[in-house]
Amino acid sequence: MGQTMIPISVARMGDATNSARPLGRILVVEDDPAVQKALKRLFESEGYAVEIQANGKSALESFQAAAPAVVILDLRLPKLSGSDVCKEIKAQAPSLPIIVLSATSDVSDKVLLLELGADDYVTKPFSPRELLARVRAALRHTSRTATVNRVNFDGISIDFKKMEVVRDDKIVVLTAQEFKTLQFLVQNADRVISRDELLNEVWGYQNYPSTRTVDNHILKLRQKLERDPASPVHFRTVHGMGYKFVR
Amino acid sequence: MGQTMIPISVARMGDATNSARPLGRILVVEDDPAVQKALKRLFESEGYAVEIQANGKSALESFQAAAPAVVILDLRLPKLSGSDVCKEIKAQAPSLPIIVLSATSDVSDKVLLLELGADDYVTKPFSPRELLARVRAALRHTSRTATVNRVNFDGISIDFKKMEVVRDDKIVVLTAQEFKTLQFLVQNADRVISRDELLNEVWGYQNYPSTRTVDNHILKLRQKLERDPASPVHFRTVHGMGYKFVR
DNA sequence: AGAAGTTTGACAAATTTTTGACAATTGCCG
DNA sequence: CGGCAATTGTCAAAAATTTGTCAAACTTCT
Numbered sequence: 001m002g003q004t005m006i007p008i009s010v011a012r013m014g015d016a017t018n019s020a021r022p023l024g025r026i027l028v029v030e031d032d033p034a035v036q037k038a039l040k041r042l043f044e045s046e047g048y049a050v051e052i053q054a055n056g057k058s059a060l061e062s063f064q065a066a067a068p069a070v071v072i073l074d075l076r077l078p079k080l081s082g083s084d085v086c087k088e089i090k091a092q093a094p095s096l097p098i099i100v101l102s103a104t105s106d107v108s109d110k111v112l113l114l115e116l117g118a119d120d121y122v123t124k125p126f127s128p129r130e131l132l133a134r135v136r137a138a139l140r141h142t143s144r145t146a147t148v149n150r151v152n153f154d155g156i157s158i159d160f161k162k163m164e165v166v167r168d169d170k171i172v173v174l175t176a177q178e179f180k181t182l183q184f185l186v187q188n189a190d191r192v193i194s195r196d197e198l199l200n201e202v203w204g205y206q207n208y209p210s211t212r213t214v215d216n217h218i219l220k221l222r223q224k225l226e227r228d229p230a231s232p233v234h235f236r237t238v239h240g241m242g243y244k245f246v247r
Numbered sequence: 248m249g250q251t252m253i254p255i256s257v258a259r260m261g262d263a264t265n266s267a268r269p270l271g272r273i274l275v276v277e278d279d280p281a282v283q284k285a286l287k288r289l290f291e292s293e294g295y296a297v298e299i300q301a302n303g304k305s306a307l308e309s310f311q312a313a314a315p316a317v318v319i320l321d322l323r324l325p326k327l328s329g330s331d332v333c334k335e336i337k338a339q340a341p342s343l344p345i346i347v348l349s350a351t352s353d354v355s356d357k358v359l360l361l362e363l364g365a366d367d368y369v370t371k372p373f374s375p376r377e378l379l380a381r382v383r384a385a386l387r388h389t390s391r392t393a394t395v396n397r398v399n400f401d402g403i404s405i406d407f408k409k410m411e412v413v414r415d416d417k418i419v420v421l422t423a424q425e426f427k428t429l430q431f432l433v434q435n436a437d438r439v440i441s442r443d444e445l446l447n448e449v450w451g452y453q454n455y456p457s458t459r460t461v462d463n464h465i466l467k468l469r470q471k472l473e474r475d476p477a478s479p480v481h482f483r484t485v486h487g488m489g490y491k492f493v494r
Numbered sequence: 495a496g497a498a499g500t501t502t503g504a505c506a507a508a509t510t511t512t513t514g515a516c517a518a519t520t521g522c523c524g
Numbered sequence: 525c526g527g528c529a530a531t532t533g534t535c536a537a538a539a540a541t542t543t544g545t546c547a548a549a550c551t552t553c554t
Binding site for chain 1: 498499500501508509
């Protein structure tokens with residue numbers, strides 16, 4: 001069974017996925033040729049432009065010219081350590097997101113990474129999809145955070161930077177998960193979000209709770225933020241579809 | 248403690264949101280009969296069609312004919328290793344998403360998955376819900392066609408993102424199924440759609456109500472959107488054939 | 495161990511979907 | 525043109541699903 005034709009449905013998907021659109025440039029700093037090649041293929045098939053540098057020195061030299069939207073950085077590198085590259089890039093472009101690739105042992109403490117200035121990290125056995133998701137998240141993050149640090153409506157003020165919510169001049173205490181949920185909903189205002197999408201975007205790949213969990217967090221948000229939690233105005237249910245944040 | 252081990256009954260609550268598109272066919276390549284059975288039940292109960300192959304050789308033989316939308320691939324297989332199957336499939340259909348099932352030890356090397364071209368992986372033991380979510384994510388990603396966000400005609404405005412329909416400046420409330428039906432019809436404007444096609448595309452494989460159900464939804468759409476529901480202009484009946492949306 | 499946060503499962507309530515009956519319409523045929 | 529069979533329109537009741545809510549179980553961090 002050799003080169004038979006590819007099933008139609010698959011071929012069509014391919015075309016759709018590979019259509020040229022300017023998703024952004026990614027700088028990959030990685031010395032292993034096998035990983036280089038794999039990452040290049042992965043991102044290019046998703047519509048990103050990929051620039052590859054094999055060591056820290058050349059990475060720092062090229063990153064100005066390449067003007068990437070995201071940097072993916074292997075921690076163990078020849079010539080210049082990944083940590084130093086990370087620091088240096090952050091010094092030159094503080095808002096440029098850096099995603100660090102590392103073995104589990106390298107990140108025995110997350111503090112280190114934060115000190116480095118990395119925005120996210122992916123540990124050793126990672127799935128391509130996960131990496132893609134992080135890249136998308138990073139891009140999404142920069143394109144939004146840059147514009148919106150704060151949102152006001154209906155006597156409520158949300159400060160995404162401080163992670164603080166105020167309603168009627170009183171601070172509302174939200175848990176981490178509640179805040180993340182709120183943030184995602186607000187940043188996607190007016191759009192209907194399915195529970196699955198919320199789980200993917202807010203909860204992420206590691207944990208995967210049931211959809212009931214989402215309901216509960218919506219419940220909490222309503223109780224804490226809606227004037228009348230029984231008939232919510234901002235956190236609306238779209239029956240059979242998901243939720244939608246308005247205003 | 249880790250994830251639950253394939254309790255199929257739990258799976259049902261997973262997704263409230265069946266997409267408006269047809270749920271696709273899934274090719275499962277797995278040799279353990281117990282897992283085979285579990286996966287078959289899991290996916291079929293969710294409305295996917297499932298094709299099972301027990302070894303790599305037969306998988307490669309059948310995958311062309313089956314034309315799956317996603318492949319779920321166990322890494323350790325008899326006859327032909329999972330890695331090779333993965334590579335071969337990727338060679339033939341680069342954009343067909345592959346989700347790898349594996350023991351943690353198999354993916355100790357991060358290079359492996361990338362080189363294989365796998366899109367995602369789930370380690371055993373895995374939760375059904377998680378696997379389902381990955382499949383949905385994979386499908387969502389590939390099938391994201393160049394969809395229009397908004398359509399206007401005859402005083403009616405449909406916003407697919409907000410899932411909101413406005414007629415003459417007033418919001419028209421549609422149910423989930425009504426909206427999905429509308430979306431499919433609009434996206435296939437001017438084409439005659441048979442009831443069976445609608446059931447397949449909008450309702451999916453698993454649920455298969457009678458054709459009367461389709462009539463009812465058309466009825467609702469006419470009542471809510473047509474100026475004179477008695478003599479519909481946009482949602483036309485093609486006697487003996489099906490329906491056709493115009494404008 | 496205690497406290498705070500998160501997730502699950504149960505149940506009722508709300509809402510939607512499906513079914514089935516019957517009327518109305520259409521197309522076809524003599 | 526009228527009659528017949530098949531298809532479609534319509535409605536309301538029945539069945540099924542989805543969501544709101546709560547309390548208990550489970551985690552995590554101190």
